[in-house]
Amino acid sequence: MYNDLFGVSPMIFWLILTVILAVSEILTLGLTTIWFALGALAAFISCIMGASLPLQIVVFIIVSVIALLLVRPVSLKLLSGKIVKTNIDALIGRKVNVSKDIDNIKETGNVILDGTTWNARSLEDDVVISSGETVVIEKVEGNKLIVKRA
Structure with a gap:
């Protein structure tokens, strides 16, 4: 059949x-x-x-x-559990120090990451983060690190 x-x-x-x-x-x-x-x-x-x-x-x-x-x-x-983050993904969650005040309105802000200066912006537009503060990297957009206070 x-x-x-x-x-x-x-x-x-x-x-x-x-x-x-x-x-x-x-x-x-x-x-x-x-x-x-x-x-x-x-x-x-x-x-x-x-x-x-x-x-x-x-x-x-x-x-x-x-x-x-x-x-x-x-x-x-x-x-x-065995996936190892590399490149940009490895930056997410890292703590860094602010080297220049982060102000999204003025489009200013830098952080030092592994001895290199990166442009940085706050995750929230209305938050200004002062130089010397510690922040956590939330994401990367182009050549900018998007951060929030630690």
């Missing part, structure tokens, strides 16, 4: 789908298609074991959903 799936045997279909989804995951590294690749692999194995096509489809759906719901949150949690 079910001799083919999209014009090929179910075994070949599940194998091709597994490879396509796995390669897609390798290229994107977004933890999006790996769960469905696992489901396709499970369907492929069930096909080898002689399961009917409807059962293979059910296996694909169940394994994909279970992997997505149970494993993805744990994977994201483990991977997110």
Whole structure:
């Protein structure tokens, strides 16, 4: 009754789908298609074991959903802790000293960061931060550090 799936045997279909989804995951590294690749692999194995096509489809759906719901949150949690901030991202949250009063209205303000003078602006337009104060870098916009009082 079910001799083919999209014009090929179910075994070949599940194998091709597994490879396509796995390669897609390798290229994107977004933890999006790996769960469905696992489901396709499970369907492929069930096909080898002689399961009917409807059962293979059910296996694909169940394994994909279970992997997505149970494993993805744990994977994201483990991977997110190992990301090391670099370049501009590494500046966010650092404390620096104000070397020239920061006044957004007058468009003035500097801070010293690692021995280099940076233009700085306050996170809030109506706040003037005096020279000598310590501030925290909130974000970077072009060549300006956006800061707030520590």
